[in-house]
Amino acid sequence: xxxxxxxxERIVLYRLFANLFLSKPTQETMTLIKxxxxxxxxxxxxxxxxxxxxxxxxxxxxxxxxESLYEKxxxxxxxxxxxxxxxxxxxxxxxxxxxxxxxxxxxxxHISSELxxxxxxxxNNFLEHxxxxxxxxxxxxxxxxxxxxxxxxxTTFYKDVAxxxxxxxxxxxxxxxxx
Numbered sequence: 001x002x003x004x005x006x007x008x009e010r011i012v013l014y015r016l017f018a019n020l021f022l023s024k025p026t027q028e029t030m031t032l033i034k035x036x037x038x039x040x041x042x043x044x045x046x047x048x049x050x051x052x053x054x055x056x057x058x059x060x061x062x063x064x065x066x067e068s069l070y071e072k073x074x075x076x077x078x079x080x081x082x083x084x085x086x087x088x089x090x091x092x093x094x095x096x097x098x099x100x101x102x103x104x105x106x107x108x109x110h111i112s113s114e115l116x117x118x119x120x121x122x123x124n125n126f127l128e129h130x131x132x133x134x135x136x137x138x139x140x141x142x143x144x145x146x147x148x149x150x151x152x153x154x155t156t157f158y159k160d161v162a163x164x165x166x167x168x169x170x171x172x173x174x175x176x177x178x179x
Contacts (some may be wrong), residue, residue: 001175006032007122010172014119017165018112021056021065024049025138030157037164041156051155063148065111070148089137096129111145112139131176138172142166 002010016036018030027045034041042046055063068086089108093099098120106113114137121130146166153159173179 002122003106007125008123011119013168014122017161018115018119020161021113021115022106024052033157033161037160039157040162041160043157048155048157051153051158054154055149055158056151061152063145063152064119065145066107067109067114067137068140070090070145089114090134092133096121096126111142121169125142131178134169134172134176135178138169139178142169167170 014027016033019025020033025033025045025048028046030045033039056065067089086109093108096117098117108114114133118130118133118138122135122174143166146162146169149162150159153162
């Protein structure tokens with residue numbers, strides 16, 4: 001399905017996007033993203049860091065990047081913070097032999113956890129598991145979440161990042177035949 005070059009690009013993209021939601025981007029990461037995607041943003045690192053804090057950390061009107069909070073984007077789901085999503089993710093991770101370190105202070109349904117897990121699945125050529133994980137998780141909530149980011153971001157950088165991630169996940173879904 002994917003040749004080695006495409007596989008490596010996917011792994012890099014999943015990890016890069018995971019980093020962008022895990023912490024404020026470094027100058028190096030911002031430069032890499034801008035060069036990689038030919039972004040036209042000339043915003044300062046300080047402005048982008050402030051936007052990261054405002055969008056993802058709060059204190060008000062922030063968009064916490066957890067699947068269990070964004071089930072409202074999933075047809076037929078009610079939304080709200082609940083154990084169903086996190087329990088399912090713990091089970092999925094464990095079934096693939098992964099154990100999340102409690103010291104990482106990262107919930108299994110955090111967007112970064114999910115993106116890093118997909119990079120692991122891609123790196124190990126677990127194609128059926130990639131399809132299942134996309135279908136049951138990322139494809140179901142990330143595009144809607146990215147739309148929310150685009151609405152709330154004040155920087156072109158984060159609007160572009162949200163659009164790029166949304167397009168990447170939709171493209172992945174298309175590659176795996178997920179509609």
